[in-house]
Amino acid sequence: MAYELYYWDGIPGRGEFVRLALEEAGAKYLDVVRTSHGMSAMMEYLRGKHGYLCTPFAPPFLKDGDIIVSHVANILHYLGPKLNLVPKDEKYRIFAHGLQLTIADFVMEAHDTHHPISTDDYYEDQKDEAKARTEAFLKNRVPKFMGYFDRIIEGNPASGGYAIGGALSYVDLSLFHVSEGLAYAFPRAMKNFDSSFPRVARLRDMVRDRPNLNAYLKSDRRLAFNQSGIFRHYPELDQDPGRTGIR
Amino acid sequence: MAYELYYWDGIPGRGEFVRLALEEAGAKYLDVVRTSHGMSAMMEYLRGKHGYLCTPFAPPFLKDGDIIVSHVANILHYLGPKLNLVPKDEKYRIFAHGLQLTIADFVMEAHDTHHPISTDDYYEDQKDEAKARTEAFLKNRVPKFMGYFDRIIEGNPASGGYAIGGALSYVDLSLFHVSEGLAYAFPRAMKNFDSSFPRVARLRDMVRDRPNLNAYLKSDRRLAFNQSGIFRHYPELDQDPGRTGIR
Numbered sequence A, B: 001m002a003y004e005l006y007y008w009d010g011i012p013g014r015g016e017f018v019r020l021a022l023e024e025a026g027a028k029y030l031d032v033v034r035t036s037h038g039m040s041a042m043m044e045y046l047r048g049k050h051g052y053l054c055t056p057f058a059p060p061f062l063k064d065g066d067i068i069v070s071h072v073a074n075i076l077h078y079l080g081p082k083l084n085l086v087p088k089d090e091k092y093r094i095f096a097h098g099l100q101l102t103i104a105d106f107v108m109e110a111h112d113t114h115h116p117i118s119t120d121d122y123y124e125d126q127k128d129e130a131k132a133r134t135e136a137f138l139k140n141r142v143p144k145f146m147g148y149f150d151r152i153i154e155g156n157p158a159s160g161g162y163a164i165g166g167a168l169s170y171v172d173l174s175l176f177h178v179s180e181g182l183a184y185a186f187p188r189a190m191k192n193f194d195s196s197f198p199r200v201a202r203l204r205d206m207v208r209d210r211p212n213l214n215a216y217l218k219s220d221r222r223l224a225f226n227q228s229g230i231f232r233h234y235p236e237l238d239q240d241p242g243r244t245g246i247r
Helices: A015-025 A038-046 A072-082 A090-112 A123-155 A170-185 A198-208 A211-218 B015-025 B038-046 B072-082 B090-112 B123-155 B170-185 B198-208 B211-218
Strands: A003-006 A029-031 A061-064 A067-070 B003-006 B029-031 B061-064 B067-070
Touching (some): A003 A038, A015 A029, A067 B090, A090 B067, B015 B029, B015 B211, B090 B123, B170 B198
16 A cells, blocks of 8 residues: 655645655555645544544654554654665664654754744745854854764764665654755855765765656655755855855 | 763753653663763764764754764654654554644744744844844744644544644643743743643643653753743743734
C-alpha cells in the first residue's frame, strides 16, 4: 500500500523533507493534498474526524495503513529503516534522530527570520523586526548550526562524506534541502557558504546528483521555493557576507 | 547503571522535562552538571571529545551506557518504554512522540516571547519586540496549542484524564510542566487557564499530587523557575485576560 503524505499544496515547506526521503527511496506515495478532494481529506484529520490517535496538531503527517505519524522528525525516524535511509543499529538511529531534531530547530529559526513577532500576521507587518532577526540569524545562528553539521560530517569515521555512517541517510537529504533553502533565501549572504561549510556543501552536491533525486528535482512533483514557505527571498533581508558570520 | 542527565545548572529549562520522567519513575540518575566537575564533563561532549556519535548540538542530553541521546523528545521517546511512561504499542508510541514534538515547538515559542530577535542578546535589548511577540503568543498561540491538548485528552477513549491511554505517560508530565511554566510567567493572563483548558488543568493537578512527583517538587533537586530559563516572569509582558485568547 502506498504511503500517504498530507501537507499544504503550493510550497515545499516542511513536507519537502519527507518528499525527499520518499523520492530518493523510490517509494510509492500519494501527495494527498495535490489530488482532488485532498485538502478536505487533510482537514478531516486535523479536525479529529478519524479519532484521537489520528489527530495531528499540524501538517505534515504521514499515513501508513492505520498508523498516522506527525512531525517531520517523527516521520523520518519511522520511515528511515523502511526506506533504508538510516543504519539499523539503535545507536545510529538515535543519533540520526537527534541530528534531524537539530535541523527542525534550525528550520523554525529560518522561518522566524520573516515572522519574528507573529506567525498569524503578514511579513509586511513585521518587516523591521524581521530585519533585526535576520541579521542575528546570519551572524550567529547559521554559523552555529551549519558549523556543527560540518564538524559532524568531518568527524564521521566512515569515508564518503555523509553525516551518518558510510551511506546516504535522511539527514543528508534534509541537509541538502536546508542548504538549498538558505541559498534561495539569502543569495548574497551565502556567497561563501561553500568555503565556510565545505563538507555540507559537498554533501549537498552529492545529493543533488543522485539519479532518483535528480529526476525528482526536474519533475513537476517538485515545488519551487516561493514567498509563502519557510525559506523566502526578500532582497531587503539579505546581507553582504561581510556583515554575516559566513565568510 | 544510573542514567546521566547533562543540562545547564541553575534553571529548570529543557532538562526539567527529562527530570520529571526520571523522578516519577523513581529511576536512578545523576544530574551531572550539578556535581563537581560536571560542567567540564558536559563541555567535553559538546566539544566532540567523545567521538562524533557522542557530540550533541546542545543540552539536554542523556547518557545510558555507551548511548548518547540528545533533544528532549528523543530522550523521552527512548526512556518512555524503559520507565513504563508510554504504552508499548507502536501506534501509541508514535502518537506520544508526535505530542511531545508539538510540546517542543510550543516551548520554543514560549522562549521566544522574551527573545524574539536574538537568543544571543539580552532581553532588555529586545523588550519592545518581546511585548509584541508575547501579545501574539497569548492571543493566538497559547489557545491554539493548549486547546489542542485539551481536545486530545477529551478525545482519549480510555477514562482517567490522561493524554495517552489509561495511564500516566511522559506527555502528561510535560504538559504539567508547561502549565506550571505558563502560570509562573503570565499569572494575570493565565487567570482563566483552568476554565479555558479544564482537562489540561485537571491533568496538571493529578500529576502534582502523585507521590514521587510531589516528593520531588518539595526536594532541593527541583530548581525553581527564574529569570534565566524558558518561562520567565517579566510583569511588563503579562497581560489582562481580556486581551488574550484565554478567557
